Amino acid sequence: MEWPDGFGRRFMVTIDTEEEFDWATPGASDDYDVSAIAALPAMQRRFAAHGVSPIYMVDYVVAANEAAAAVIRDILVSDPATAVGAQLHPWVTPPLGDARARACAETFAGNLPREMETAKLDRLLAVIERSLHRRPCIYRAGRYGLGPHTIAALAARGFRLDASMRARFDYSGEGGPDFTQVTAAPFRLNDGAIVELPLTAIYTGLLRRRGATLHPLLGRIPRGRGMFARLGLLSRVPLTPEGTPVREAVHAIGLAARDGERLLQLSFHSPSLVPGHTPYVRTERDLARFHAWWEEVFAALARHGYAPASLQQVLDACADAKRAVGPAGLEPAT
Template identity: 35%
Template sequence: MVAKLLVVIHAEEEFNWEQGFHSQNQAVTHHQALIPFMGELIGLGAKITLAMDYPFVDSPGGREVISHYQQSADQQVEFAAHLHPWVNPPYHASSSAESEFESYPCNLSPEVEYEKIRVLTEKIQSVSGLPPVTYLAGRFGIGHHTNQHLRALGYQVDLSISAYCDFSHQHGPDFSDRTNAPFIDNTICHVPHTSSWLSLSRQIERKANRSPSWCKSMNRWHITRLLGKAFRLRKFRLSPEGNDFSQLRAITQAQLNIGQKVFVLSFHSPSLMAGMTPYVQSTADCQLLKSTTRQYIEWFQQELGGEIVLAKEMAVAQG
């Protein structure tokens, strides 16, 4: 099987990540950087899954992005859904701020979670002219009822799992026993966001990546911390946010070594402008993110002989 890459952009509003979750954060001004950069990536042979939240789709800037790439839809760009519950109607909180607990869609009541996904789905279809078939929960907040909602609303693919990651300390889901392998549940094809354990010891690296339950049990005995110190065992996400090209290549190789063939490269759209996310604080940071993304996409195609696909194509591939 040829290695496949999904390029997923979390297209969302701009907000200060350290100041909580507020419904009034609706601004999207980074479209001026997003439009040309998407064009660069497409020019390199990439296909882009644009996972859009409500403020993005509802804003003049976001609508400009959608309009610009409407002719490319179905071939080079996919308009997907990305639920940030704190800025997505219907609003149910008594104040404009939501708690960290409520920022995970899976912690909402089933009725509220469904309504928010439904409203977002209809907004994307009304603006783009296409019903979204790929879903990404904000903060990877997928829960027990999410699959049922997605089926009812016509979705085929979900990107809401973050392999090897545990968000339970923030009231979020625990994916520490999940690998990057796609799977089908209740007709929905789940493609996890790619993460990988890396270590100076290839043996420990392979063990951690092949058997996440082993890592989980080691963590219970606080052994993971010791391994981290002794063998530099650390977890990395396949993203140009905070990683350079050599790290992205190492993440990919570590997963190829255990037979993984599907990868998700992701970043947040506001990271294309300095000062809008913690990952990109300067113009130099911004340029590094862009060059790293371009270099990785070229490497994946030219050196690995890999194929770049839209998320929705995975439903066909897995079916």
């Protein structure tokens, strides 16, 4: 998809706004908390200082909790450019069905029967509209779990954007989708009804131009990816403070600018704002590094000419953008 000339270079921030849960075993427990949502206003103020209006990808548990919903409503009032998206965690979104839904493969919503996936999507939309007074037009499948019927279901419900594909990542070993051939560049799906906005990951290193072929192969070799990364030959760098050292992120942003990438998507999970809820922020020191990551990354984005984009600005640019189809094999069935 070719962006209009006036769009320039932009970046957007999406936040997986969700309950705290055991990342090792999603769906293994019914004991969920949303205490980390209370940390969002402080993070929103940090973003506002840099002119960033993030998109909160809200899941069912958060939207259904009145205290959590109130926090997000206040944020939306404080910055009208801030937006709400829908994030589907199938293991907590009604209808829950039987215990079979807790199987690992079924934590990817796209693996559910069409009727079950769409029923969950409808329940999610209903609770977001009721509690946040917004109708989302951007979607993320929890665990990036797109399926063969997802995009058509989104189009039928008025969605315009999907942000479920994590560029260059493969979840097929867990029963999920394979995005290894997806780049950072947006593209259209479902006859143009939906624009896919992949989460950005950039290959770095001397062999980066062969990354799409080499990186998957190295995953089959014990410690192969780590060895190539240490030698400066090939690394996959997602633009997130969760597990990505800031020096690597800054370097990747420079390469993205050199490659002509016009829109970058940065993301993180809301539980990372409180130590102890994710593998990435265990201590107060980790949290300090998390916040410092954003400061350095915002500075790097500015140096390379990337300005923050709100959801509405992205929507307007998509409406003016020239059409382009996605990578072969990624057009879901309709």
